[in-house]
Amino acid sequence: MAVKSVEHRQVIVIGAGPAGSACAQRLSESGIDVLVLERRSVVGNPAQCGECIPNWGEVVGTFLGLDNHQWLKDYFDFPERIRLHRLDNMRVFLPSGKAFHFKLDAFAGHRLQFDGYLADKAVNAGAEIRTMTALKRIQHQRKSNRDVLVTDQGRFSCDYLIDASGSLAHVGRLRHGQDPTFRPEDQVPTIYAQVRGKVPETFDVFLGSVAPSGYAWIIPKGPNFANVGLGVRAGKLKGSLKEHLEKFCSDLGLEILSIGGGWIPMGGPVKQMVDGTTMAVGDAAGLVMPSNGGGISQAIISGCFAAETIVEHLENGTSLDAYEQKVRSCMGKALKNSLRSKNFGYAFLRGDVLTEVILRCLGPIGGIRRAMECEKPLWIV
Numbered sequence: 001m002a003v004k005s006v007e008h009r010q011v012i013v014i015g016a017g018p019a020g021s022a023c024a025q026r027l028s029e030s031g032i033d034v035l036v037l038e039r040r041s042v043v044g045n046p047a048q049c050g051e052c053i054p055n056w057g058e059v060v061g062t063f064l065g066l067d068n069h070q071w072l073k074d075y076f077d078f079p080e081r082i083r084l085h086r087l088d089n090m091r092v093f094l095p096s097g098k099a100f101h102f103k104l105d106a107f108a109g110h111r112l113q114f115d116g117y118l119a120d121k122a123v124n125a126g127a128e129i130r131t132m133t134a135l136k137r138i139q140h141q142r143k144s145n146r147d148v149l150v151t152d153q154g155r156f157s158c159d160y161l162i163d164a165s166g167s168l169a170h171v172g173r174l175r176h177g178q179d180p181t182f183r184p185e186d187q188v189p190t191i192y193a194q195v196r197g198k199v200p201e202t203f204d205v206f207l208g209s210v211a212p213s214g215y216a217w218i219i220p221k222g223p224n225f226a227n228v229g230l231g232v233r234a235g236k237l238k239g240s241l242k243e244h245l246e247k248f249c250s251d252l253g254l255e256i257l258s259i260g261g262g263w264i265p266m267g268g269p270v271k272q273m274v275d276g277t278t279m280a281v282g283d284a285a286g287l288v289m290p291s292n293g294g295g296i297s298q299a300i301i302s303g304c305f306a307a308e309t310i311v312e313h314l315e316n317g318t319s320l321d322a323y324e325q326k327v328r329s330c331m332g333k334a335l336k337n338s339l340r341s342k343n344f345g346y347a348f349l350r351g352d353v354l355t356e357v358i359l360r361c362l363g364p365i366g367g368i369r370r371a372m373e374c375e376k377p378l379w380i381v
């Protein structure tokens, strides 16, 4: 019987989202051989995102120890062509329509172009990206003591494996099933629509029965265009999310052009990001902010940190566990604060009346802003 060949590469990255592309670029720039396996035929398509992309100012304002990280600073210097609309302000609406305003340092982008731009940079740095190649199984070969990655386009092995496969963490799932040590928890179903009509200038968030244990949003992308979405804790909304979104858009007089959706892991970081020579990055490591659903910057930062750790491991034997320490010391505090705010919302923001009363008390003293900006909640200060 013919033995199926196994292609060996130094690093294999599963997934060409922001985490995978940032990691691949950083590794390739250090002369490391990288192959990215991406199941989609076009990187970033379909987009599954509200498309609010943070600027560097927002990133250094939220996370610790990044001020002098020149590589990341340069990475976040995105070209004008992918910046569709400045997002300088956010408004959070209570059920009554009363709003609280905050500053923001972000922009609305086009996620398909954004992911394509990041992937191109990785390729220009020397990484190889193979699309239409989905990881299906991981086989442990006892004789050679190695893992073989079985895809629909062939079999692979590697010295280091990066799980950048997004919220469902395919590597963690294939190796450990439902074990929450390696899989992000509290997957929140989210749906969004590209809409046309009279849209606001600001990033608007709506709390209350419109999105129980979650929120609805409008992110303007330019004159008359916006991204409108709804993320709700699983099982909390009766009926289909799509129907609720359609009603929300119709109440606002907005015409739906297209609809998409996805899962956002809102349970905080996985308990273990490093598993032997495998590192989980981005959503696969549960690095989304539970109180606002943002995960693009953490995906990029963690992808970069995983790559830097591999480089240091090869150069001076640094333990791969240093990756997780770096992630936790940079973003652990913000993620913890954000998780506390989300848990507070799950526990107390029930029904429009209670939500209104609580947020009317917390809003003026900065409670809502703190939750959105992932600062320590007021009730813990």
Ligand SMILES: Cc1cc2nc3c(=O)[nH]c(=O)nc-3n(C[C@H](O)[C@H](O)[C@H](O)COP(=O)(O)OP(=O)(O)OC[C@H]3O[C@@H](n4cnc5c(N)ncnc54)[C@H](O)[C@@H]3O)c2cc1C
Residues within 6 Å of the ligand: 014, 015, 016, 017, 018, 019, 020, 037, 038, 039, 040, 044, 048, 049, 050, 051, 052, 053, 054, 133, 134, 135, 136, 164, 165, 166, 167, 170, 190, 191, 192, 229, 261, 262, 263, 264, 281, 282, 283, 284, 288, 293, 294, 295, 296, 297, 299
């Ligand atoms: C509806 C929605 C709205 C959001 N809005 C925002 C927002 O406005 N701002 C923000 O900052 N964040 C937002 N997020 C979160 C943000 O999209 C993620 O945090 C971010 O994309 C994480 O990047 P990643 O590279 O870790 O994963 P992803 O971007 O999910 O990339 C994972 C990649 O892995 C590939 N893949 C998966 N499985 C396999 C496999 N078996 N084999 C090969 N390839 C595979 C996928 O095709 C995908 O390309 C939103 C999320 C959703 C679902």
